[in-house]
Amino acid sequence: MRRADLAGTFVFAFQGALAAIAGHLDLFGDLVLAFATALGGGVIRDVLMGDLPPSALRDWAYPTTAFVAGALVFALEGHAAVPRHLLLTLDAAGLSLFAVAGTQKALEARIHPLSAVLLGTITAVGGGTIRDVLLTQVPAILRVDVYATAALLGALVLVVARRAGAPPAVAALCGGVACFALRMAAIANHWQLPGSSA
Amino acid sequence: MRRADLAGTFVFAFQGALAAIAGHLDLFGDLVLAFATALGGGVIRDVLMGDLPPSALRDWAYPTTAFVAGALVFALEGHAAVPRHLLLTLDAAGLSLFAVAGTQKALEARIHPLSAVLLGTITAVGGGTIRDVLLTQVPAILRVDVYATAALLGALVLVVARRAGAPPAVAALCGGVACFALRMAAIANHWQLPGSSA
Amino acid sequence: MRRADLAGTFVFAFQGALAAIAGHLDLFGDLVLAFATALGGGVIRDVLMGDLPPSALRDWAYPTTAFVAGALVFALEGHAAVPRHLLLTLDAAGLSLFAVAGTQKALEARIHPLSAVLLGTITAVGGGTIRDVLLTQVPAILRVDVYATAALLGALVLVVARRAGAPPAVAALCGGVACFALRMAAIANHWQLPGSSA
Numbered sequence: 278m279r280r281a282d283l284a285g286t287f288v289f290a291f292q293g294a295l296a297a298i299a300g301h302l303d304l305f306g307d308l309v310l311a312f313a314t315a316l317g318g319g320v321i322r323d324v325l326m327g328d329l330p331p332s333a334l335r336d337w338a339y340p341t342t343a344f345v346a347g348a349l350v351f352a353l354e355g356h357a358a359v360p361r362h363l364l365l366t367l368d369a370a371g372l373s374l375f376a377v378a379g380t381q382k383a384l385e386a387r388i389h390p391l392s393a394v395l396l397g398t399i400t401a402v403g404g405g406t407i408r409d410v411l412l413t414q415v416p417a418i419l420r421v422d423v424y425a426t427a428a429l430l431g432a433l434v435l436v437v438a439r440r441a442g443a444p445p446a447v448a449a450l451c452g453g454v455a456c457f458a459l460r461m462a463a464i465a466n467h468w469q470l471p472g473s474s475a
Numbered sequence: 476m477r478r479a480d481l482a483g484t485f486v487f488a489f490q491g492a493l494a495a496i497a498g499h500l501d502l503f504g505d506l507v508l509a510f511a512t513a514l515g516g517g518v519i520r521d522v523l524m525g526d527l528p529p530s531a532l533r534d535w536a537y538p539t540t541a542f543v544a545g546a547l548v549f550a551l552e553g554h555a556a557v558p559r560h561l562l563l564t565l566d567a568a569g570l571s572l573f574a575v576a577g578t579q580k581a582l583e584a585r586i587h588p589l590s591a592v593l594l595g596t597i598t599a600v601g602g603g604t605i606r607d608v609l610l611t612q613v614p615a616i617l618r619v620d621v622y623a624t625a626a627l628l629g630a631l632v633l634v635v636a637r638r639a640g641a642p643p644a645v646a647a648l649c650g651g652v653a654c655f656a657l658r659m660a661a662i663a664n665h666w667q668l669p670g671s672s673a
Numbered sequence: 674m675r676r677a678d679l680a681g682t683f684v685f686a687f688q689g690a691l692a693a694i695a696g697h698l699d700l701f702g703d704l705v706l707a708f709a710t711a712l713g714g715g716v717i718r719d720v721l722m723g724d725l726p727p728s729a730l731r732d733w734a735y736p737t738t739a740f741v742a743g744a745l746v747f748a749l750e751g752h753a754a755v756p757r758h759l760l761l762t763l764d765a766a767g768l769s770l771f772a773v774a775g776t777q778k779a780l781e782a783r784i785h786p787l788s789a790v791l792l793g794t795i796t797a798v799g800g801g802t803i804r805d806v807l808l809t810q811v812p813a814i815l816r817v818d819v820y821a822t823a824a825l826l827g828a829l830v831l832v833v834a835r836r837a838g839a840p841p842a843v844a845a846l847c848g849g850v851a852c853f854a855l856r857m858a859a860i861a862n863h864w865q866l867p868g869s870s871a
Contacts, residue, residue, distance in 0.1 A: 297815075300811065300815075301816075302811075302815050302816060303815075303816070303865065303867065304867050305814070305815070305821055305822055305825075306814075306815035306816065309814075309815060309821075310815070320721070324522060324527075324720060324721070325518070325522070325527060325528055325529060325532060326527065326528055327525070327527030327528060327723070329720075329721065329722060329723025330721055330722055330723060330784060330788065331721060334721060334784065334785065334788040334791065334792070335785065335788070337785060337787055337788070340787070340788075340791070388528060388532065389532065389533065389535060391535055391538070392528065392532040392533070392535070392538075395532065395538070396532070406609075410608060410609070410611075410806060411802075411806070411811065411812060411815060412811060413611050413806075413809050413810065413811050414611065415498070415609065415610060415611050416609060418503070418504075418507075419495075419498075419500050419501075419503070419504035419507060419508070419609060420499075420500060420501070420504065425503055425507075426503055429503075469501065471501065471502050522720060522725075523716070523720070523725065523726055523727060523730060524725065524726055525723070525725030525726060586726060586730065587730065587731065587733060589733055589736070590726065590730040590731070590733070590736075593730065593736070594730070604807075608806060608807070608809075611809050612809065613696070613698075613807065613808060613809050614807060616701070616702075616705075617693075617696075617698050617699075617701070617702035617705060617706070617807065618697075618698060618699070618702065623701055623705075624701055667699065669699065669700050
């Protein structure tokens with residue numbers, strides 16, 4: 278589980294650093310956005326759960342992973358490009374991992390199942406929201422297609438599966454697959470939620 | 476008291492959803508803004524008080540109310556309009572309720588009375604501030620006329636009344652009436668604080 | 674120590690209020706920005722450490738200092754000007770004080786030394802970040818020269834000195850001097866981090 282979490286951290290930090298480069302930030306801004314994008318969702322979840330200090334400040338593997346990804350993007354800028362489709366796929370995987378991990382952590386703390394769904398979704402999309410606010414952009418999750426909705430679905434599937442008696446690992450797998458499948462289908466088909474002007 | 480809180484939640488969620496529609500957000504963004512506007516102030520208060528998880532995640536009547544208001548606005552968009560004056564009046568009522576409820580909660584936790592005034596004001600205006608930040612607008616409370624000041628007055632009146640020996644219910648009523656009266660008078664007379672360029 | 678903290682609070686509040694004036698905010702916005710700029714970093718640190726309510730809400734000398742500075746700026750606007758170089762020097766001093774105070778508080782709570790470095794940096798630059806977000810500007814720390822980096826260096830020097838066996842007061846002095854010296858040298862020489870477009 279921890280290895281999967283670190284992989285998700287790396288992917289999200291990578292994306293945060295790319296956004297920093299696109300926003301013409303310096304090296305420090307690059308590292309801050311890598312950190313905030315990768316770990317901001319989990320930090321908000323831990324603050325709301327009262328599990329303080331947040332795990333991102335207790336286990337240094339997480340910040341280290343985020344900073345390495347941020348430094349890598351900064352060093353490679355202009356020398357290499359990541360194919361857009363690979364990036365979207367990795368991001369969908371990170372989204373699924375974080376939605377599932379956040380929901381599970383909330384359930385284990387005996388938080389109300391519906392609140393666990395919210396906390397799982399926040400874990401998955403909170404970091405990207407902080408990144409966008411720092412770059413003074415309306416958060417992508419409020420504007421762009423089926424993204425947070427996929428995280429919400431994954432969290433919901435996990436909770437329903439647990440309630441139906443599925444073992445935790447099976448429920449997590451179901452939730453992760455649901456989130457990943459919806460997100461990839463939305464990308465492939467350019468799905469939008471009703472009302473979007475994007 | 477709880478019924479009044481839920482009414483305030485509904486009004487604030489309604490306004491958040493209207494702002495989402497005006498900002499061309501999709502259904503998910505509409506629900507997020509309804510939730511954040513209605514419950515963001517109370518969540519910040521509970522985080523600062525260390526009362527975690529925040530009450531908005533423990534009592535599901537609150538999120539449910541916010542989501543219903545958000546969905547209603549989304550469904551009715553273009554089919555019905557709420558008179559502007561009614562909306563301002565309801566919002567002033569919500570402001571008063573939240574300022575009073577937040578101050579009382581802080582006092583009951585034996586927090587310093589002046590900090591209780593700040594926490595009451597944050598409860599009343601925190602949600603709208605989050606809404607504006609997410610829409611990348613300078614928060615209305617920092618720009619627009621006598622709004623946060625009314626919440627501050629209500630919180631202050633409550634604290635002074637309690638110190639003067641008034642029973643909690645009477646002090647709450649005094650605070651709520653003071654906030655509501657100042658806000659409505661400011662709307663009617665277009666009062667501005669000194670220095671405002673709005 | 675407390676006297677130094679209050680001096681730092683005053684300087685940062687002063688700067689927040691100047692930003693409010695420049696942004697055409699009213700008196701209430703001026704006071705909010707003074708408070709948020711001066712005390713926001715410490716509040717974030719205390720929330721992340723789980724030390725709640727935050728010290729800014731427990732010891733009223735802090736908010737009072739921030740509000741007095743904010744009111745002073747508002748009253749004097751157009752009547753007096755602070756020389757830019759003096760302001761930058763005072764700000765560098767405030768940055769050093771907050772970085773050192775934040776790091777020390779985290780170390781005393783037995784938080785991981787590297788997390789203490791992060792928390793010290795957040796204490797120093799968190800308030801300015803909130804100020805910029807409220808004014809819908811990309812935070813200066815993400816764009817502008819060697820500022821957060823100086824806070825980070827000061828926090829790091831303090832932690833390394835403590836690990837090397839230096840008494841707390843000596844370690845704090847070393848950290849503060851390192852931060853102040855780097856910041857002043859950066860101002861004098863217009864140093865930028867690589868990648869900055871500012």
